[in-house]
Amino acid sequence: MNKKMKQTALVIFSLCVAAVFMALLMTKDTQWSGVDETVVEKFAEEAGREARDPYINTDQGDILLFVFLLAGVAGGFVLGYYYRDVFTDKRVLEL
Amino acid sequence: MILDSKFDKRIITGSLAFFLICFLPDKAQAMHISEGILPASWAGFWFVLSIPFIIWGLADIKKRAAMNPGFKAMTAMVGAAIFIISCMPIPVPTAGTCSHPCGTGLGAILIGPGPTIVVASIGLLLQALFLAHGGLTTFGADVMSMGVGGALSGYLIFKLFRKMGLSFFIAAFAAGLISDWVTYSITSLELACALHGDVAFWDMFLAIIIAFIPTQIPLGIIEGFLSAGAFGFIKSRRPELLGLNIEGVC
Numbered sequence: 410m411n412k413k414m415k416q417t418a419l420v421i422f423s424l425c426v427a428a429v430f431m432a433l434l435m436t437k438d439t440q441w442s443g444v445d446e447t448v449v450e451k452f453a454e455e456a457g458r459e460a461r462d463p464y465i466n467t468d469q470g471d472i473l474l475f476v477f478l479l480a481g482v483a484g485g486f487v488l489g490y491y492y493r494d495v496f497t498d499k500r501v502l503e504l
Numbered sequence: 505m506i507l508d509s510k511f512d513k514r515i516i517t518g519s520l521a522f523f524l525i526c527f528l529p530d531k532a533q534a535m536h537i538s539e540g541i542l543p544a545s546w547a548g549f550w551f552v553l554s555i556p557f558i559i560w561g562l563a564d565i566k567k568r569a570a571m572n573p574g575f576k577a578m579t580a581m582v583g584a585a586i587f588i589i590s591c592m593p594i595p596v597p598t599a600g601t602c603s604h605p606c607g608t609g610l611g612a613i614l615i616g617p618g619p620t621i622v623v624a625s626i627g628l629l630l631q632a633l634f635l636a637h638g639g640l641t642t643f644g645a646d647v648m649s650m651g652v653g654g655a656l657s658g659y660l661i662f663k664l665f666r667k668m669g670l671s672f673f674i675a676a677f678a679a680g681l682i683s684d685w686v687t688y689s690i691t692s693l694e695l696a697c698a699l700h701g702d703v704a705f706w707d708m709f710l711a712i713i714i715a716f717i718p719t720q721i722p723l724g725i726i727e728g729f730l731s732a733g734a735f736g737f738i739k740s741r742r743p744e745l746l747g748l749n750i751e752g753v754c
Contacts, residue, residue: 428597441595444603445538448715449695452708453541456699461540463636 536631536646537691539639546698551644557621557652564618575615578745582611583623585734590624590650591631594726599718605727606650609658609683610734613676614746617655624651649690658683658731672739673732680731684724688716 450460542550568575589607596603611620628646631637638646658679665675696709738745 441600441602443593444601444716444719445536447601447719448712449537449541449691452695452699452712452715453538456701458541458543458699460538463539463632464640465633466636467634468636 536628536638536650537642537694539632539641541639542642542645542694542698544641546694547641547644549644550642550648550694554625554644554647554652557618558625558647561618561620561622561625564616565622568616568619579615579619579623582615582620583626586611586620586624587627587630589730590627591635591637594723596719596722598722601719603719603723605680605723605730606654606684606687607727607730608650608654608687609661609679609681609727610676610731612655612659612683613662613679613731613735614738617659620655620659621647621651624655645691645694649694650687653690654683654687657686673736676735677728677732679728681724681728684727685720688720689713692716 453459565575565579569579586607589605589610592604593602594604595601606624608620608624611623615623625643625647628638628643628650632640632643632646661682662675662679665678666672670678692709692712695712696705700708735746
């Protein structure tokens with residue numbers, strides 16, 4: 410990626426971030442529910458069927474945050490290492 | 505072929521670690537049909553229907569990996585990307601809701617539709633098991649919409665646009681856009697089949713698809729740009745990786 414492309418990408422990214430923040434500020438009262446709630450579950454409830462809890466419910470207290478922390482430390486390191494292998498180290502993949 | 509089995513194992517381990525990163529601290533919200541919404545008969549129907557596609561994908565991976573061991577590494581990377589993309593809620597200000605792109609259109613043009621169905625299935629299974637996203641009973645329905653529908657439509661649109669002489673960028677954009685819309689259309693179809701009751705099937709189908717439109721039109725466009733951007737990045741950085749699935753890139 411050359412310098413001009415990098416600058417263009419940065420400008421576009423900054424504009425997108427600014428647009429999202431503006432939109433969030435302008436719609437403070439919006440719930441931002443997912444379409445699973447606003448569409449899928451709404452129609453299901455109208456038809457007499459309700460979503461039930463998942464069989465393994467990890468969404469309890471801070472358990473999910475703790476697992477996220479552990480996995481982030483290990484996974485971030487490993488992912489960075491293999492990204493380098495696949496996208497930059499041309500000796501590794503001779504396709 | 506310098507790629508060895510040790511490298512393959514490391515890539516797969518890396519991808520699994522990547523999956524673990526996505527124990528996001530909040531539920532992703534989108535097309536995945538939640539646990540318990542589909543009656544057992546429809547859940548079983550979609551599950552059985554998805555099996556041949558998964559078997560086809562596994563056979564395709566085996567065949568292509570035998571010809572080129574590098575294909576496994578690329579497949580693992582695409583699997584990780586699809587997993588991340590499909591549990592990434594994006595706020596859509598025009599609708600005041602959140603939804604997620606699918607990534608299967610991009611996956612299909614990078615590694616082909618069959619392998620994309622397999623990696624999407626793995627992602628959906630992990631999401632259903634650990635992220636409270638989707639469900640085990642609705643697994644088959646989610647595979648049919650996001651895996652099969654998204655991958656096949658994205659791949660066919662990409663091929664069609666390339667045959668029409670359009671640029672890689674436009675073809676990749678269209679693949680992302682159409683695969684997203686097809687995924688949500690099939691989700692609407694699945695819900696309408698299971699939930700229409702006394703209401704006419706098409707009335708229910710149209711009502712659901714219309715409810716998806718305010719969120720999915722902008723999100724589909726975002727997914728189009730995401731696909732085109734990722735495709736362009738790989739094409740500029742490592743075009744030989746695209747040669748695994750697309751003619752005329754290198």
